[in-house]
Amino acid sequence: MESAPPNRSDLLRVTKLTKTYAVGDAQVVALDGVDFVAASGEFVVILGPSGSGKSTFLNLIGGLDTASAGQAWFRDWQITGADDAGLTRYRRNHVGFVFQFYNLVPSLTARENVQLVTEIATNPMAPAEALAMVDMADRMDHFPAQLSGGEQQRVAIARAIAKRPDILLCDEPTGALDSKTGIVVLEALTRINAELGTTTLVITHNAAIRTIAHRVVSFADGRIAAIDTNAERQPAASVRW
Amino acid sequence: MVSGLSALHRKLLRELLRLWAQVLAIALVMAAGVATLLIGIGTYQSLERTREAYYQSHHLANVFATVTRAPGSMLAKIGAMDGVLAVDGRIVKVALADIEGLEQPASVRLISLPQQQAGTLNRLYLRSGRLPEAANHMEAVVSEIFAQAHGFREGSQFGVVVNGAWRQVTITGIALAPDHVYAIAPGEITPNSGRFGILWAPERTLAAAYDLGGAFNAVSVQLAPGTSEDAVITELDRLLDPFGAQGAHGRSQLTSHAYLDAELQQLRSMSEVLPPVFLLVAAFLVNMTLTRLIALEREQIGLLKAIGYSGRAIAWHYVEFVLLIAIIGLVIGTSFGVWAGNALTELYTRFYSFPVLVFSREPSLYAIAGGITLAAAVVGAIRAVRAAAALPPAVAMSPPAPPTYRRHSTRRLHLPLRQTGVMVMRQLLHRPWRSGGGIVGIALSVAVLVGSLWSVGGVEFMIDYSFNRTERQDAIVNFTSSKPLAATAEIARLPGVLSAEPFRAVGVEIGHAQVTRQIALMGRPATSPLTRILDADLKVVPIPPQGVLLTRSLAGILGVSPGDSVDIRLLDGERQRHQLHVAAVVESYLGLGAYMDMAALQALIGEGNRISGVNVTIDSLHQSELFAALKRSPSLGHISLQAAALTQFRATMAQNMYVMIAVLVGLASLIAFGVVYNFARISLSEQGREMASLRVLGFTRGEVSALLLTEIAILTLLAQPLGWFLGVLVARGMVEGFSSELFSMPLIIGPDVFATASLAVMAAALLSGLVVRRRVDRLDLIAVLKTRE
Ligand SMILES: Nc1ncnc2c1ncn2[C@@H]1O[C@H](COP(=O)(O)OP(=O)(O)O)[C@@H](O)[C@H]1O
């Protein structure tokens, strides 16, 4: 079962990653021996029906949850097997998260939400700079409750990238948005990927989005059913749904 | 079991179980309220009603007077006075007792028993045995507490020095009397179960021994309802004046009654302060917890309303929720209260002799405690419940309007806060009422602590003041009757005596305007290093060659200040009246006192340089030789040891007080824990999502819990000054509740009291914070992120 540490050029390497949940007496296999490698700077879109294991996969490689079996490596550091303190450090220094429900701190303004992260990161960008990257420079002093859903999600992205993470993990970032705002959010993600070279994994159940990725990973029944490489990427602005 | 319940009731029970820790914390605070209420009022009721019934059934007199010697014929004259229902003349004497195995001398009060009990006042309650008969050998019944202290039973014997002659006394029974519920030796401040007792002996025996045949020296009078006590006292004084009357007085100056009154007063002030504090805090906790519960169940409320439940039904559902909490609190509080009440009553029976003293079983008491507690719970619930009832279903089903935070002036204040600090500040400022309530709740626990802990220092100060700084003698030798000054040298020559200092004490009635009190006026030599008099600043006040020094409490009662004059009437001998000017007011915490120069007092009395006794310091190595010498020459008098008095003081007052303080410290910690725990749980419930988000962002467990702990720390710190302030008020209230003419307490609150109170509350807060912190550590990051707020 033990596999060798990944090549140094691979940012993320996953072998036979498995997660089972005990539900009552039954075992639910959420993730069933997944192998996957992501190179530095890649933009990956993850597709798949609901319940196919996408979120479980993302949570495991983001260090939010622990695997039942298999391994995940970040560069030459093993994510699986790290303790809570190790995972916290990993998330703090290397991972940015964006979720469907933006999870902003309601009592902090947009800028302060970003500052929350920059204050504890080792090499952050200025909060204003991060907000400018998502076109939120002019609404920095608004509280989340004063912002639209799309705006809140852009603040969440700014917060996720302000630490200059190595990996940006997005779980259905457009899930709660209408298509127009969703596209603005996707544009922000592709721009960051292009400008900062942040390896980005985006879960969506919206197949139309697949065109903006370098590679498209399709999940089904806890396994990776297919990996397609886009010969040509389309700009986010061209996506329609 | 659950299946028979309606759906709403099932929901109710599940909520209670799910929130068990918060429910328990609130219930415990309520329980503290119930318990203090029961203990305070229940003990008060028991003591007061038992006393009243005892006084009734055993005919306690209303007015009491002592004379040197009055013929029995006077009794008929007194009985003929207006408003007098019954009169009873007795022979009352204090004598030394010589009890085997008791090194230190004890004393007894001998009281004559008329041949017939019927028609007498202050009747005996015979616990066991039989009444004494006039026989060749001396028979007597003995007071119960004294008997218990020495293991006396019927047939036990000991020696008593009756009128200078040693007599063997045989005990025929054990008894109590309503005028000696609390038996205390003359001049002492605490009961001394083993060293002071009452002996009731046949009248004939005492009359023969003291040469008082056909005469009496103590008289008691029972008044018809509505009779003016003052008028009878005046008239009685006039009638008895030719017989060496020492001034009649009512029950209020009967030592036994006065001590009971002081105890009742303390119980009352306790039940006026503590239960409201606990119930107030409980109401606040109910409010806080229910408000959050209703906020969480907003959608369920909308749903229930949409399917046809009325606003009333929903309101009642939440009221039932708090009533159940209150019932849990009542059950716990009543059990503890009844247990502690019984224990306290049991403790009382060690000092107070009643035929029966049991903790109150009045149904009304329990009904009141229950009613007040339920009411406090409902009052706490009202605001939240009203809001729930008024919520229109459509509004309830949609998510609540997002909270509007304001950028409070943190930036203007230039507080160097991190964003997590900003979060804490805004969370606290966003709910000013709750934060304020939390601060007040914690402050109240600090206040209860300050208000109870200070008294340790107060009592120690009082002890130090009374036993080390002022009365520095080791023992007091009280002569049975006054002796010439030369007796000082005689005492000084006794084995073990290191130094001796004479004093002259005379019973006087001291008055100003309409107010009078009977006290011992103490004359001391101009230089009296053993017994000093101090003022409030602990500076020695020299005894002025003329004029009198009054203790603060006496000056207060008489309403006089230095420069005024007071009327003095001697209670002995010629009963002359004098006017003395008040030279200064001095400090004293025990009893009412007045001091003057011994020579001046002797001149006032006009009987030469006679003294009443001698204060001595003794060499503890030769103490027993001294006692033996004094026992051999009983005419010398009666010795009382300061060390024994101090031990006794500690064993009674101080001990009771420390038990009380221990209970209060526990209860105060309960408040602190309850308030902080509920506050933290609600804060966590509100901010759990944000905290999980922070964890996802890479904040450590410690950093995230710090949010909660900082919130608690800020509240706790802000509560301290308020708590100190309220604590001083509580202490002041206690001083007033505690002060009587028998003793008062100095209100001295050292920094250590504030520090101890604060540390105890902080420890309780920290503990509850850490308990809640464990929940922060277990936050389910993924589950939180999956759901919409
Ligand atoms: N905490 C959990 N307990 C039990 N089963 C779970 C848990 N989380 C996810 N699952 C199950 O694991 C499977 C994969 O879930 P998930 O990764 O959330 O799917 P996706 O994100 O692709 O919709 C599903 O069948 C889901 O029900």
Ligand SMILES: [Mg+2]
């Ligand atoms: Mg998912």
